[in-house]
Amino acid sequence: MHAINLTIKYPAIAIMRLLFVFTFIFAVFTSNAQGVQSFGGTIIDEKTERTVEKLELTIEHLESQKKYNATTNDEGVFTFDKVPVGKYELTIVDKDYNKDAFNFEVTETHIPDLNFAVNLKVSWMMNWGDAYGQEHYWSHFMSKIILWIYFLCLILVLFYSILQLSLAIAYVKDKRNKKGKEQKKPVYDPATTPKVTVQLPMFNELYVADRIIEQVAKFEYPLDKLQIQVLDDSTDETKDVIAKKVAEVAARGINIQHVHRTDRTGYKAGALDAAMDQVEGDFIAIFDADFVPDSDFLIRTMPYFQDENVGVVQTRWGHINKEYSILTELQAFGLNGHFAIEQGGRNASGHFINFNGTGGIWRKKCIEDAGGWEHDTLTEDLDLSYRAQLKGWRFQYLEDVIAPAELPITMSALKSQQHRWMKGGAECFIKMRKRMIRSKGVKLGDRIHGLSHLFNSSVFIFILVISLLSLPILHIKDSFSDLNYVIQYGVIFLISTVFLMYYYWNSYRDKTDNLFKSFFKFTGRFFLFLMVSMGLALNNTVAVLEGYMGIKSSFVRTPKFNVNVKSEFKGNKYDKKSLSILNIGEGLLMLLFTFTAVNRAIYGDLGMVPFHLMLAFGYGLVFFYSIKELKSSNA
Numbered sequence: 001m002h003a004i005n006l007t008i009k010y011p012a013i014a015i016m017r018l019l020f021v022f023t024f025i026f027a028v029f030t031s032n033a034q035g036v037q038s039f040g041g042t043i044i045d046e047k048t049e050r051t052v053e054k055l056e057l058t059i060e061h062l063e064s065q066k067k068y069n070a071t072t073n074d075e076g077v078f079t080f081d082k083v084p085v086g087k088y089e090l091t092i093v094d095k096d097y098n099k100d101a102f103n104f105e106v107t108e109t110h111i112p113d114l115n116f117a118v119n120l121k122v123s124w125m126m127n128w129g130d131a132y133g134q135e136h137y138w139s140h141f142m143s144k145i146i147l148w149i150y151f152l153c154l155i156l157v158l159f160y161s162i163l164q165l166s167l168a169i170a171y172v173k174d175k176r177n178k179k180g181k182e183q184k185k186p187v188y189d190p191a192t193t194p195k196v197t198v199q200l201p202m203f204n205e206l207y208v209a210d211r212i213i214e215q216v217a218k219f220e221y222p223l224d225k226l227q228i229q230v231l232d233d234s235t236d237e238t239k240d241v242i243a244k245k246v247a248e249v250a251a252r253g254i255n256i257q258h259v260h261r262t263d264r265t266g267y268k269a270g271a272l273d274a275a276m277d278q279v280e281g282d283f284i285a286i287f288d289a290d291f292v293p294d295s296d297f298l299i300r301t302m303p304y305f306q307d308e309n310v311g312v313v314q315t316r317w318g319h320i321n322k323e324y325s326i327l328t329e330l331q332a333f334g335l336n337g338h339f340a341i342e343q344g345g346r347n348a349s350g351h352f353i354n355f356n357g358t359g360g361i362w363r364k365k366c367i368e369d370a371g372g373w374e375h376d377t378l379t380e381d382l383d384l385s386y387r388a389q390l391k392g393w394r395f396q397y398l399e400d401v402i403a404p405a406e407l408p409i410t411m412s413a414l415k416s417q418q419h420r421w422m423k424g425g426a427e428c429f430i431k432m433r434k435r436m437i438r439s440k441g442v443k444l445g446d447r448i449h450g451l452s453h454l455f456n457s458s459v460f461i462f463i464l465v466i467s468l469l470s471l472p473i474l475h476i477k478d479s480f481s482d483l484n485y486v487i488q489y490g491v492i493f494l495i496s497t498v499f500l501m502y503y504y505w506n507s508y509r510d511k512t513d514n515l516f517k518s519f520f521k522f523t524g525r526f527f528l529f530l531m532v533s534m535g536l537a538l539n540n541t542v543a544v545l546e547g548y549m550g551i552k553s554s555f556v557r558t559p560k561f562n563v564n565v566k567s568e569f570k571g572n573k574y575d576k577k578s579l580s581i582l583n584i585g586e587g588l589l590m591l592l593f594t595f596t597a598v599n600r601a602i603y604g605d606l607g608m609v610p611f612h613l614m615l616a617f618g619y620g621l622v623f624f625y626s627i628k629e630l631k632s633s634n635a
Contacts, residue, residue: 037106040079041114043072047478047603051076052118056093061086062103069093078114095135096120096127122479125472136479143476147486150469153462154492160459161496161503163452167345168503174348186303193302195225196361197281201271202242203233203264204574205289207562208406209242212289217249217256221298227280228256231271233264255280266375267555268357273373279364288358290406290560292320297403301361304396311366311393312385314343315359318404321564327414327625328407330529333504335407340399340507342453347397351449352389357381359403366393377431378547378555379424386432386450390439409561409569411625412577417558418536419543425457426547457547460540466493467534467589467615470608471596493611501526527614535618538585577633583626590619 043052055072063086070078085106092099098121104112120127122136129138198216202209216228228249232242239260246258259275266273272286283305287293301313316339322332346353355362357379367373370388377383389395408414429451436442436450477487504526511518546553559574597612 035108036082036084037108037111038079038081038083039106039111039114040070040077041116043076043078043115044117046117046119052097055097055118057090058093059083059088059090061088063087090114092118096122120478123475125475126479140480140483143472143480143483146469146472146476147483150466150473151486151489153465153469154489154496156462157459157466158492158496160452160456160462161499163449164341164503165499167349167449168341168506169345170349171341171345172506174344186306188299188303190222193222193225193298194283194305195227195281196221196283196285196298196302197227197229197279198285198287199229199231199272199275199279200287200289201231201233201268202238202289203267203557204236204238205234205560206236206238206241206574207572208289208560209238210245211562212287212291213242213245213249213256215292215295216287217252217254218295219293219298220295223254225281226255226298228254229275229278230256230258231275232258232260233267233271234260266373268557269373269375269380272380273375276364276367276372282364283361284364284367285361286358287403288405290558290562291358292404292406293359294402294404297401298361300401301398304398305361305363307394307396309392309394310396311363311370311388312355312395313361313398314353314355314395315398315401315403316340316343317356317359318402319407320404321407321409324407324409324564324566326528327411328409329525330532331407331414333508333525333529334533336509337504337507340509341503343397344399346449346453347395349445349449350443351446352386352453353395353397354385354453355381355395359405363393366391369393377424377427378420378553379428382424382428382454383431386428386436386454390435390442392441406560406562408558409563410559410572410575410577410629411622412629413559413561413575415536415539415622415626416556418540420556420558422457422460422540422543423547423553425454426544429454429458430548430550457540457544460537461544463534464537464541467537467593467611470611471592474596474600474605474608487607490608497530500530504529531614531618532621533618534615535586535620535622538589538619539582539622542582571633575633577626577630579627579630583623583630586619586623586626590616590623593619 043055043057044050045052051072053072053074053076055076055078057070057072057078058067059070059080060067061084064084068080068083070080072078083106085108087103087105089101089103091101097118099116099118104114106112122139126136126139126143129136129140129142131137134140198219200212200216205212213228213230219226230242230246232239234242242260243258246256249256257278259271259278261271261274264270283302285298285301297315301315304310304313317335319328319332319335322328343353345351366388367384370384370391370393372384373380374383385395408417432454433451436447436454442450473487476483501523505519505522508518508522508525510521510525559572561569561572561575563569593612593616597609597616600606600612601609
């Protein structure tokens, strides 16, 4: 009764209380509805320009310090729902992506558009190795090691190119000094000229045996002072062809013998050594089966032995099938560099040169004094050359006397030849390096150039390492900005290229009176040669490593073809072809460098694109040449 009376007595107070409660509730809900907003955006990867999924984000209210989280969906879209208005700071939570925190404001009238791009902190290749509280500690450490190896290889390539440049300068200087001056040459006198033995080492040379024997039989030299030895290790019908040809030449009254071995110990060096006790002359001229020396060869070379200190006279190789294909043209381009600048430059500077295995003449006494032919390396000519010069014998190089020869016309034959030369060079470096350092009476410059000459084949190791390391270096560049300064030293490679251009320009033999046209043609030929040399780096590196590791292999002689134009080629039974692991490796490297070049070009990172395109082209040319020949041989 009392309560009822109160209610009735004070109706206004009750109504006011109810109105207050409803007003408070309405105000709260109204305030919340007007004080929150929903907003979001899309996140893309700045490099790939693709959306980033499953990326975690956090925003923090700067007044209340309350945090809100969101994650991008499969389309890279994120949303913050019903977040109070105010000022915020946005950060990326995902440890793989790097994005500076930034501030924004949400008001009742402004909803921010948070579309933005992010970058990976490091590339996928370097996204590992957290340690000592530091992200990517070990991958950063490994990156430093990679950069140092890369930098060391660049320096070694630069050192090689500087030495080649010095030889080119010496060659040019010597040419200028001789220009316009009458050169006094020793005179040939048939009455006093000494007896010469011409040795023709052969092994299964069915296609060229007749040609070289006939060519040497035409030498314009007193018959009573000429002996020809055909040193035949053949195991096929070549020995019968040689026997028939030797009998035919002997019937003309020419002193010629067919020396056939059934035991091929020592290969070419073994054959040369085994025949020494049958040599009648005091001088020994040597020609491989693919050579076609001119009939006046001995007349033009023998007078230089009037100097008793001369142990070897080496002539320049010519190229009888240079125009056969682009492959033979590039080989001629490279060999001209060796026979002009390397041999000519070293000879002009008084440095050691080498007998090239053929197209030259030895003094028999020089061979014996140097210890004779040894067959513990694949390049017995280089080995004996250095042993002889360390004994004090002088070598004479005659650039103006040409010994024409055949160039390999197939990629398989070229790679076989390169493998033997590169491996033999490495074997000679291991064998001779200590003697070069310790031998008395050798000038410092001669030691440096001699050691670098023996070490030359190693440049292919450096090229291969540089090319392979250039791939992770791109990821280092993307990942660690503090290491980017080292990468700029890649310009060393460009300097080396310029030095080598000068080297090959001075040996280039297709110059015309039109200097601009000649240089334009030379530049195209030079870079094509450079790219193919890069493409051969894998093949040659394996050969060099085998040489340094002491892995022995048989002397695989380069197949000879006796072919000058493509219409003459009918096949060659000695040119064996099969798909090897190296062919597969060359194909994979072609694909790898092509992908990298295209990928980087798309994203605008052009720094190494030209280098990778050159590698891709070089490996591609070597690979497709090999595959094409393989298909032709199986057809």
